[in-house]
Amino acid sequence: MSNYSLAVDIGASSGRLILGHLANGKLNLDEIHRFENKIVKKNEHFCWDIEALFQEIKTGIKKCNELGIKPDSIGIDTWAVDYVLLDEHDNLLTDAVAYRDPRTDGMMEEVFKIIPKEKLYFETGIQFQKFNTIYQLYALKQTSPEVLQKAKSFLMIPEYFNFLLTGKKANEYTNATSTQLVNAFTKKWDHELLDKLGINKEMFHEILPPKTVLGTLSKELVEEFGFDMKVVLPATHDTGSAVISVPEVEDSIYISSGTWSLIGVENRFPICVPQALKYNFTNEGGIDYRYRFLKNIMGLWMIQEVKRNYHDQYSFAELVKLAENEQQFQSIVNVDDDRFLKPDNMVDEIQKYCQETKQPIPQTPGQIAKCVYDSLAESYKRAINEIEEIFEKNFPRINVIGGGCQNEMLNQMIANVTNKEVCAGPIEATAIGNIVAQYMALGEIHTIQEARTTIKDSFEVKIYKNQYVRG
Structure with missing residues (x-):
């Protein structure tokens, strides 16, 4: 074998x-x-432009052939919760509506009238976010019930791309759990919940675990690309793939840092208890049926929007530099407030929040950026304190993985506010986790422990410590 595997990793702002x-x-x-x-x-x-995204996937595959490389396998991961529905002829019934769309406004409360909030949490273990798939589907039921009735296939975004590659339809475990429709203990679609909500349960497919070889490329694509590959299910939820790359899991908390910040620990069983419900933690599926006990926090989306509001005249690195020059300025916003999910203007929304809470109002790009980074660091600290309270133990280390781990100022802020050692890296954590899952499926790597040792030996990690500790 050539030992080449190809990871398709698509996030909310870019793909690779x-x-x-x-x-x-x-x-x-x-x-x-x-x-x-x-x-x-x-x-x-x-909506997401899934047709254009699939064309980009095909472009990337063709580039491999141009380089004289024919990978043995390919795996696709993307963000969670979003989906498409297909009819009996496998034609799209719906657009790929994005989780930031306001159609789910008020849907959580409507669902709770049918299924009590506590019951929903204790069965699924999933964090309450207004854009979860369960609320998206219920919103569709309110506006277009006939579409749900016609649907023969429910496919999440990476699953739809897999269908386009292979002609095979299946749901994958890690992404399926994000829907809030999978029972945390049986690991299967919760038909009782679906029946109570009047959602067509026949459109859901068998849930397959990561490391499953789904199939090979369709005949048409083999002819188009000039070679065949196995299509493997990694953890198709990008955070599920990223967590595989955490080099140290014992006694450590991870932060998968990107458009969103996912803060949590890896666990062998779901924690569906009142305290976890109170703090709104989730129990998403992971590789080898592990659980990602975490909280989803607004991440670098805020600074991405700030950059856009300033017409991209500053790079991310320049915004960090400007923030470093505003050390005396401090105002904190609640990054999880729905007002920051998709505001018309992020800068204006941050300023309004500070005005409403009687804090200093950031005026300059540096002050705005400093406010965002301070707010993120404080939200991380709060989530970490909640994890330690639930587990009744201290976690001395934080592993920051993903693209956001390149932000040295934010890494140092995290170390300072938490008084913990921060290990930053690897950067391409999601793609790495995707690739090693493929190697495990192909028998090139045998266990998750072996995978993590390989990752640790292959990529550098930078260490940050609290600068304000004496002695």
């Missing part, structure tokens, strides 16, 4: 195809193709 090559116990990465991803307005909704 990264080629992994395993040699002498080390994993090497090469970025083959990178492209933009953004929400577009379509049929009065905010």
Whole structure:
């Protein structure tokens, strides 16, 4: 075998195809193709352009062939919760409506009238967010019930791409759990919940675990690309793939830092208890049926929007530098307030929040950026304190993974406010987790422990410690 595997990793703002090559116990990465991803307005909704995204996937695969490389396998991961519905002829019944679309406003409360909040949590273990798939589907039921009745296939975004590659339809475990429709203990679709909500349960497919070989490319695509590959299910939820890359899991908390910040620990069983419900923690599925006990916090989306509001005249690095020059300025916003989910203008919304809470109002780009980073660090600290309270133990280390781990100022802020050692890296955590799951499916790596050792030996991690500790 060539030991090449191809990871398709698509986030909320960009996508990439990264080629992994395993040699002498080390994993090497090469970025083959990178492209933009953004929400577009379509049929009065905010949607993802899945047709364009699939064309980008195909472009990246063709680039491999141009380089003379024919990967053994390919795996796709994306963000969670969003989906499409197909009819009996496998035609799209719905657009890929994005989680930031306001159609789910008020839907949580409507669902709670049918299924009590506590029952929903204790059965699924999933964090309450107004954009969870359960509320998206219920919103669709209110506006277009006939579409739900016609639907023969429910596929989440990476599952739809897998269908386009192979012609095979299946739901994958880690992403399925994010819907808030999977029973945390049986790991299957919760038909009781679906029946109570009047949602067509026949459209859901068998839930398959990561490391499953779904199939090979369709005949048409083999002819188009000039070679065949196995299509493997990694953890198709990007955070599920990213957590595989955490180099140290014992006695450590991870922060998967990107457009969203996912803060939590890996666990062997779901924690569906009142205290976890009170703090709104989730129990999403992970590889080998592990659980990602975490909280989903607004992440670098805020600074991405700030950059856009300033017409991209500052790079992310320049915004960090400007923030570093505003050390005396401090105002804190609640990053999880719904007002920051998709505001017309993020800068204006931050200023309004500070005015309403009688804090200093940030005026300059540096002050706005400093406010965002301070607010993120404080939200991380609060979530970490809640984790330690639930587990009744101290976690001395934080592993920051993903693209956000390159923000040295934020890493240092986290170390300072939590008084914990912060280990930053690897950067391409999601793609790495995707690739090693493929290697496990192909028998090149045998266990998650072996995978993590390989990752630790292959990629550097930078250490940050509290600068204000004496002695």
